Amino acid sequence: MPGKIKVLLIDDEKEFNHFVKLNLENTGEFEVLATEDPLAGIDLARKYHPDLILLDIYMPQLDGTAVAENLLADDLTSNIPIVFLTALVKQDELRKGSTIAGRHYIAKPVTTGDLINQVKAILKR
Amino acid sequence: MINNKKARKPAAQVKALRKKTDRPKRNKLKMTGLAEKARIMDAIIQNSAVAIFVINAQHKVIYWNTACEDLTGLKAQELLGTSNHWKAFYDTYRPCLADIIIDNKFDAIAKFYKNYKKSDFMRQGIHAEGWYLQLNGKDRYLALDAAPIYGNGERITAVVETLQDISGFKLAEKKLQENEQKMRAVFDQTFQFIGLTTPEGILIQVNRAALELIGSQAAEVLGKPFWEAPWWTHSPELQEKLRQAVKKAAGGKFVRFEATHLDKEGAVHNIDFSLKPVKDKDNKIIFLLPEGRDITEFLQAERLLKESEQDLQKCYIEFKQTQAELLQAEKMAALGKLASNLAHEIKNPLAITLQGLEYLKSIAPQDTAYSATIESLINSNLRADKILKDLLNFARPAAPLMLEEVDIPSLINNSLFFVDPQNNLNNVTITRQFAPGLAKVKLDYNQIQQVLINIFINAFDAMPQGGKITVTAGQVEDTLNRKSLQIVISDTGCGIKEDDMARIFGPFFSTKREQGGTGLGLAISRSILESHKGTLEIKSKYGEGTSAVINLPIV
Numbered sequence: 001m002p003g004k005i006k007v008l009l010i011d012d013e014k015e016f017n018h019f020v021k022l023n024l025e026n027t028g029e030f031e032v033l034a035t036e037d038p039l040a041g042i043d044l045a046r047k048y049h050p051d052l053i054l055l056d057i058y059m060p061q062l063d064g065t066a067v068a069e070n071l072l073a074d075d076l077t078s079n080i081p082i083v084f085l086t087a088l089v090k091q092d093e094l095r096k097g098s099t100i101a102g103r104h105y106i107a108k109p110v111t112t113g114d115l116i117n118q119v120k121a122i123l124k125r
Numbered sequence: 126m127i128n129n130k131k132a133r134k135p136a137a138q139v140k141a142l143r144k145k146t147d148r149p150k151r152n153k154l155k156m157t158g159l160a161e162k163a164r165i166m167d168a169i170i171q172n173s174a175v176a177i178f179v180i181n182a183q184h185k186v187i188y189w190n191t192a193c194e195d196l197t198g199l200k201a202q203e204l205l206g207t208s209n210h211w212k213a214f215y216d217t218y219r220p221c222l223a224d225i226i227i228d229n230k231f232d233a234i235a236k237f238y239k240n241y242k243k244s245d246f247m248r249q250g251i252h253a254e255g256w257y258l259q260l261n262g263k264d265r266y267l268a269l270d271a272a273p274i275y276g277n278g279e280r281i282t283a284v285v286e287t288l289q290d291i292s293g294f295k296l297a298e299k300k301l302q303e304n305e306q307k308m309r310a311v312f313d314q315t316f317q318f319i320g321l322t323t324p325e326g327i328l329i330q331v332n333r334a335a336l337e338l339i340g341s342q343a344a345e346v347l348g349k350p351f352w353e354a355p356w357w358t359h360s361p362e363l364q365e366k367l368r369q370a371v372k373k374a375a376g377g378k379f380v381r382f383e384a385t386h387l388d389k390e391g392a393v394h395n396i397d398f399s400l401k402p403v404k405d406k407d408n409k410i411i412f413l414l415p416e417g418r419d420i421t422e423f424l425q426a427e428r429l430l431k432e433s434e435q436d437l438q439k440c441y442i443e444f445k446q447t448q449a450e451l452l453q454a455e456k457m458a459a460l461g462k463l464a465s466n467l468a469h470e471i472k473n474p475l476a477i478t479l480q481g482l483e484y485l486k487s488i489a490p491q492d493t494a495y496s497a498t499i500e501s502l503i504n505s506n507l508r509a510d511k512i513l514k515d516l517l518n519f520a521r522p523a524a525p526l527m528l529e530e531v532d533i534p535s536l537i538n539n540s541l542f543f544v545d546p547q548n549n550l551n552n553v554t555i556t557r558q559f560a561p562g563l564a565k566v567k568l569d570y571n572q573i574q575q576v577l578i579n580i581f582i583n584a585f586d587a588m589p590q591g592g593k594i595t596v597t598a599g600q601v602e603d604t605l606n607r608k609s610l611q612i613v614i615s616d617t618g619c620g621i622k623e624d625d626m627a628r629i630f631g632p633f634f635s636t637k638r639e640q641g642g643t644g645l646g647l648a649i650s651r652s653i654l655e656s657h658k659g660t661l662e663i664k665s666k667y668g669e670g671t672s673a674v675i676n677l678p679i680v
Contacts, residue, residue, distance in 0.1 A: 013473055013476070015477045016477045016480060019481045022480075022484045023483050026484070026487050058469070087468065087469045087476060107472075108472050108473065109475040109478075109479040109480075109506065109507075109510050110479070111483065111503075112480070
């Protein structure tokens with residue numbers, strides 16, 4: 001049996017992180033590390049090298065796009081696919097995200113089913 | 126004193142006595158009578174108010190009366206017995222009228238007098254008249270009448286000449302002529318058509334403007350009944366109207382009506398016509414005064430003014446509509462900003478509750494009231510998210526159009542493909558009628574597809590029991606030869622109630638709340654078409670079906 005998919009979730013909404021972690025891990029297919037602190041998120045990415053990072057865009061401490069730039073600039077993390085998970089739905093903001101990493105984004109709110117499908121689809125590529 | 130003796134004599138004695146003494150007395154009396162007559166004549170001439178002088182056959186003045194002295198300033202005693210009477214009138218010698226008659230040189234009259242003729246007052250007399258400058262200190266216009274006085278036989282023994290100062294009359298006559306000329310000038314030069322008829326309507330005067338209009342001469346129309354003149358003969362109805370108007374005006378009434386006259390080229394002129402009775406000092410109607418004012422240009426101007434007013438009204442309505450649209454656009458822009466901020470604020474808690482509900486669902490016992498409630502809450506959460514998405518689509522400031530050349534039949538077919546699979550169980554037949562050789566059109570593929578999908582969904586929703594959808598696409602031209610692509614999507618569904626027609630484009634108006642409609646589909650569709658400078662029109666008959674007509678300019 002292949003190993004679980006390691007997902008790093010960086011979002012300033014603590015409750016959101018809590019339920020996403022529970023729902024994904026409930027499937028038995030995912031191992032989720034979650035943090036509300038973007039700087040801590042960058043460290044976690046370096047340390048644990050997840051299969052995929054779910055990254056909120058609008059965070060008061062550090063903007064998600066800045067986090068992505070940091071991760072891409074670092075050889076240790078530059079090959080990890082980043083998926084923007086955001087309630088910011090303006091077209092121009094989505095475009096801004098899409099020019100940085102793998103042009104992936106998922107709009108909040110999202111059902112667990114959709115989230116899993118999209119994450120798996122991205123990892124397949 | 127009475128002699129009593131004589132008084133007592135018998136009548137016969139008196140008679141006899143008279144006979145005896147009568148002859149010498151009669152002769153004496155005869156002589157006395159002639160002298161008396163001469164004296165009376167002399168007094169008449171001397172005291173006549175008319176200036177009179179008489180010259181004898183030798184051109185000597187034998188009478189020069191007081192009036193003549195007053196008129197000329199020369200006294201009789203200076204002139205009697207002389208031939209100097211000419212000096213009263215002229216600086217150098219020339220014969221007076223009386224001299225010409227004495228000399229019987231009638232051929233010379235024309236040389237000396239411009240105006241002369243046979244006298245109206247004197248038998249065998251001659252009348253002449255003319256201006257005499259500074260005659261006794263005044264310029265005078267004199268009427269001269271001279272006539273011969275015959276002695277025994279045919280010999281002229283003298284000529285009497287009367288002189289009348291008619292300067293006042295002449296000046297009044299001149300003034301009258303001037304006034305008449307002025308009146309005539311006004312009559313002829315005015316732009317109005319003016320004439321004069323008898324109370325029976327016979328035309329006796331007409332001005333130049335009226336004649337020029339019909340290209341006639343006065344002689345051709347004067348003396349005719351007015352209604353038989355060329356101004357009226359093109360219309361028997363107008364002729365009759367005028368005949369009635371003449372009767373009314375002859376009865377003392379002012380009549381006015383609008384008529385038409387044809388000019389010499391046959392062009393129609395609109396005339397404001399009036400007929401007015403003219404009365405003398407005894408209030409008797411002596412003439413009728415017809416007047417016509419050409420109001421063709423006025424009416425044209427009035428028509429143009431009305432058209433301009435209508436245009437202005439139209440512009441005003443368009444302005445109000447544009448103003449309302451601008452206001453709506455402003456509101457939408459503000460709503461867009463608000464919606465965008467609100468969406469972020471709401472979507473985060475929605476995301477949390479959705480994840481939380483899904484977690485609860487995963488741990489709740491299956492097929493219980495708990496799981497059903499959680500499922501219902503999840504659906505409500507997703508519905509709230511859909512409302513937010515539609516609101517953002519509708520209110521978001523327009524994204525720049527990604528224009529590309531699009532093949533219209535493919536666009537329509539692809540759009541139908543999105544909608545059809547979920548409705549193909551509804552027994553709906555779809556007919557496509559695309560004009561052959563339909564040119565590609567520049568548009569934003571995704572946005573127009575969204576419009577078509579919205580309209581197709583509405584059509585399917587209107588026919589839950591099945592029906593027919595007809596899609597046509599072709600090129601049309603408007604009145605200004607501007608080409609546009611027209612797509613018409615018609616269904617045989619339930620149609621739209623008349624009361625609802627005015628509200629179908631309003632945001633959040635929906636008759637499909639039960640089926641999850643947010644009431645933003647048509648509003649978004651119209652907004653997209655407007656950003657393409659196109660239009661969306663909905664025609665519907667309740668119970669029979671609906672047609673959506675899309676027009677997109679071909680540039």
